[in-house]
Amino acid sequence: xxxxxxxxxxxxxxxxxxxxxxxxxxxxxxxxxxxxxxxxxxxxxxxxxxxxxxxxxxxxxxxxxxxxxxxxxxxxxxxxxxxxxxxxxxxxxxxxxxxxxxxxxxxxxxxxxxxxxxxxxxxxxxxxxxxxxxxxxxxxxxxxxxxxxxxxxxxxxxxxxxxxxxxxxxxxxxxxxxxxxxxxxxxxxxxxxxxxxxxxxxxxxxxxxxxxxxxxxxxxxxxxxxxxxx
Amino acid sequence: xxxxxxxxxxxxxxxxxxxxxxxxxxxxxxxxxxxxxxxxxxxxxxxxxxxxxxxxxxxxxxxxxxxxxxxxxxxxxxxxxxxxxxxxxxxxxxxxxxxxxxxxxxxxxxxxxxxxxxxxxxxxxxxxxxxxxxxxxxxxxxxxxxxxxxxxxxxxxxxxxxxxxxxxxxxxxxxxxxxxxxxxxxxxxxxxxxxxxxxxxxxxxxxxxxxxxxxxxxxxxxxxxxxxxxxxxxxxxxxxxxxxxxxxxxxxxxxxxxxxxxxxxxx
Amino acid sequence: xxxxxxxxxxxxxxxxxxxxxxxxxxxxxxxxxxxxxxxxxxxxxxxxxxxxxxxxxxxxxxxxxxxxxxxxxxxxxxxxxxxxxxxxxxxxxxxxxxxxxxxxxxxxxxxxxxxxxxxxxxxxxxxxxxxxxxxxxxxxxxxxxxxxxxxxxxxxxxxxxxxxxxxxxxxxxxxxxxxxxxxxxxxxxxxxxxxxxxxxxxxxxxxxxxxxxxxxxxxxxxxxxxxxx
Numbered sequence: 001x002x003x004x005x006x007x008x009x010x011x012x013x014x015x016x017x018x019x020x021x022x023x024x025x026x027x028x029x030x031x032x033x034x035x036x037x038x039x040x041x042x043x044x045x046x047x048x049x050x051x052x053x054x055x056x057x058x059x060x061x062x063x064x065x066x067x068x069x070x071x072x073x074x075x076x077x078x079x080x081x082x083x084x085x086x087x088x089x090x091x092x093x094x095x096x097x098x099x100x101x102x103x104x105x106x107x108x109x110x111x112x113x114x115x116x117x118x119x120x121x122x123x124x125x126x127x128x129x130x131x132x133x134x135x136x137x138x139x140x141x142x143x144x145x146x147x148x149x150x151x152x153x154x155x156x157x158x159x160x161x162x163x164x165x166x167x168x169x170x171x172x173x174x175x176x177x178x179x180x181x182x183x184x185x186x187x188x189x190x191x192x193x194x195x196x197x198x199x200x201x202x203x204x205x206x207x208x209x210x211x212x213x214x215x216x217x218x219x220x221x222x223x224x225x226x227x228x229x230x
Numbered sequence: 231x232x233x234x235x236x237x238x239x240x241x242x243x244x245x246x247x248x249x250x251x252x253x254x255x256x257x258x259x260x261x262x263x264x265x266x267x268x269x270x271x272x273x274x275x276x277x278x279x280x281x282x283x284x285x286x287x288x289x290x291x292x293x294x295x296x297x298x299x300x301x302x303x304x305x306x307x308x309x310x311x312x313x314x315x316x317x318x319x320x321x322x323x324x325x326x327x328x329x330x331x332x333x334x335x336x337x338x339x340x341x342x343x344x345x346x347x348x349x350x351x352x353x354x355x356x357x358x359x360x361x362x363x364x365x366x367x368x369x370x371x372x373x374x375x376x377x378x379x380x381x382x383x384x385x386x387x388x389x390x391x392x393x394x395x396x397x398x399x400x401x402x403x404x405x406x407x408x409x410x411x412x413x414x415x416x417x418x419x420x421x422x423x424x425x426x427x428x429x430x431x432x433x434x435x436x437x438x439x440x441x442x443x444x445x446x447x448x449x450x451x452x453x454x455x456x457x458x459x460x461x462x463x464x465x466x467x468x469x470x471x472x473x474x475x476x477x478x479x480x481x482x483x484x485x486x487x488x489x490x491x492x493x494x495x496x497x
Numbered sequence: 498x499x500x501x502x503x504x505x506x507x508x509x510x511x512x513x514x515x516x517x518x519x520x521x522x523x524x525x526x527x528x529x530x531x532x533x534x535x536x537x538x539x540x541x542x543x544x545x546x547x548x549x550x551x552x553x554x555x556x557x558x559x560x561x562x563x564x565x566x567x568x569x570x571x572x573x574x575x576x577x578x579x580x581x582x583x584x585x586x587x588x589x590x591x592x593x594x595x596x597x598x599x600x601x602x603x604x605x606x607x608x609x610x611x612x613x614x615x616x617x618x619x620x621x622x623x624x625x626x627x628x629x630x631x632x633x634x635x636x637x638x639x640x641x642x643x644x645x646x647x648x649x650x651x652x653x654x655x656x657x658x659x660x661x662x663x664x665x666x667x668x669x670x671x672x673x674x675x676x677x678x679x680x681x682x683x684x685x686x687x688x689x690x691x692x693x694x695x696x697x698x699x700x701x702x703x704x705x706x707x708x709x710x711x712x713x714x715x716x717x718x719x720x721x722x723x724x725x726x
Contacts, residue, residue: 013572013573013575014573072696072700074703075649075653075699075700075703075704075707076653076696076699076700076703077653077654077655077656077657077667077699078653078656079656079657079659079660079667080656080667080670080692080695080696080699081696083667083670083671083674083692084692084693084696087674087688087692088687088688088689088692088693091687091688091689092689168558169556169558169559169560169561170558170560172558172560172561173560173657173660175660176659176660183560183561183564186564190568196568196569196572197568197569197572197573200561200564200565200568200569201565201569201573203561203564203565204557204561204562204565204569207556207557207558207561208553208556208557211556211557211558212552212553212556215552215555215556216552
């Protein structure tokens with residue numbers, strides 16, 4: 001990142017030239033935030049499905065602790081979870097870089113949410129499908145992978161879309177552990193130039209430019225595919 | 231918007247006058263140039279195939295669907311219009327509410343207020359609209375619930391009542407407003423067959439009492455022949471034929487009516 | 498584990514967390530009602546204003562709103578001495594909550610069946626009585642569970658104020674970690690104990706909120722809701 005040195009205090013409240021000057025850096029930061037989100041949602045989707053299946057397990061020794069972990073993750077702030085991953089795990093010999101900590105933190109946090117969506121999706125597959133699988137004497141693995149999940153997962157897609165957008169809105173929190181992203185870039189511009197108005201306003205506008213259309217698109221998908229299935 | 235409809239001097243023997251009513255939902259022309267007069271105290275039963283627009287007549291009189299053109303008068307007062315310098319103009323909410331006090335409606339799906347007990351359902355509008363005191367409203371509601379045979383259900387919530395009981399509460403709720411005109415929109419269609427009788431009994435009593443104007447959309451031909459003064463066969467947005475119950479139900483002129491009656495009665 | 502002083506510091510931070518949450522939730526609730534009802538207005542303009550607010554308040558995200566409210570807004574308005582971190586936190590989290598809450602309010606009112614409005618018209622109730630006595634009592638019951646969840650999200654969101662140096666629970670936890678690493682303590686508490694305790698306190702808070710709204714749900718619903726068909 002280029003260092004912008006200026007006699008900040010001598011300029012007005014808002015400086016267009018300065019705003020334009022920092023724009024490319026902030027766009028680059030935003031791209032990092034998007035990357036963290038895409039990696040995070042991948043973990044969130046896979047881990048969420050695993051949690052959902054563990055929670056449905058017939059063995060209480062598995063299903064109850066899983067339920068407790070999901071409840072705990074949902075009941076505590078992402079930021080503190082990120083601190084935990086980044087600052088605490090090293091004392092157990094697990095050291096993870098800041099950006100990887102952010103991605104893992106986002107993934108775990110949202111897995112707790114997606115697991116509930118998967119669970120609802122699985123429960124919405126009609127009982128007759130289970131009974132038919134029994135009647136055909138299908139092995140459990142086949143029942144899950146060929147009958148139940150192919151019907152459950154499409155109903156979960158709109159919810160996953162919503163979590164993707166929500167995760168993007170949480171991803172700037174990585175700045176709290178100095179993980180790369182739009183907020184970290186804006187913070188460092190402010191600390192180097194002593195001007196916060198331009199970087200944070202540019203960040204806010206760019207953020208809206210990405211998140212509002214994304215949210216509208218997800219809602220469009222929801223309307224298009226969500227209602228047909230119910 | 232001013233309309234050029236000529237103002238008709240209200241005759242004393244007309245309670246509901248619909249004049250050249252047109253109403254479309256998109257492409258669907260539901261009411262076409264409909265003229266319909268109902269006399270004070272008259273009981274009119276409207277029959278016809280589903281989608282013929284018969285329910286919409288009631289909904290227009292209740293101001294639930296505003297017609298695209300035409301006028302409606304209730305007891306000599308315009309419902310959707312008021313006079314301004316001798317011209318009829320679209321009426322404001324205040325005028326509509328003033329005229330609407332004379333009308334009430336009972337619905338196919340009851341539409342009781344689920345968060346209020348039977349007696350509270352009957353009390354709300356008399357207190358809020360007619361300005362009755364709580365005590366007066368309670369007494370009026372209790373008498374009406376007694377009348378519809380629910381004297382022991384004052385404090386039940388709608389969710390705790392059977393369909394037939396719900397519909398009788400809904401009738402009492404509308405009667406509590408003492409309307410001049412009562413509209414009944416397929417009020418037995420959503421009921422289990424064994425519960426239809428108790429609601430029809432209440433309706434028959436009301437009809438025999440005589441003073442109130444009633445308009446009913448129903449498929450209950452037995453009720454129509456017993457209680458109606460006039461039966462209207464409705465099709466494709468207008469009245470196909472009308473007459474006494476004996477005439478329409480026994481000896482209809484139109485093939486369309488014959489076919490409809492045959493389908494309803496064999497069913 | 499943690500010493501008494503350290504636990505004391507976390508509890509003081511918790512008190513700040515609770516304050517930010519309560520005031521943000523109050524602001525958020527007021528905004529939810531205003532913009533939720535506005536979103537159902539017959540006026541196109543009012544609906545557009547409500548829509549824009551909802552999209553921006555949600556789309557900007559709590560963190561971006563917070564940073565902007567703390568470091569850009571006061572300077573743009575020329576009142577940096579008026580908007581401190583506490584006020585910035587309350588404003589940002591309240592506005593963000595209002596965006597989600599307006600949808601809860603709007604959705605709740607829309608979920609009341611259309612027949613209820615029609616029956617109110619058939620009984621000639623005016624618009625105010627219709628909303629107050631017929632629609633809202635039913636809508637509120639539908640709103641309470643999502644509104645309770647929203648409150649939990651807002652409470653968790655208060656942890657973000659640590660990033661604008663407001664001494665809430667998260668900030669105090671961070672502070673203890675830095676002190677521990679800086680040799681301030683003879684027997685430094687492990688970072689696991691610090692953040693573990695903070696997480697547990699947050700979890701207790703979110704369970705208390707959940708419990709409260711379950712109680713509210715029972716209260717507003719009453720007998721009719723259980724019996725509803």
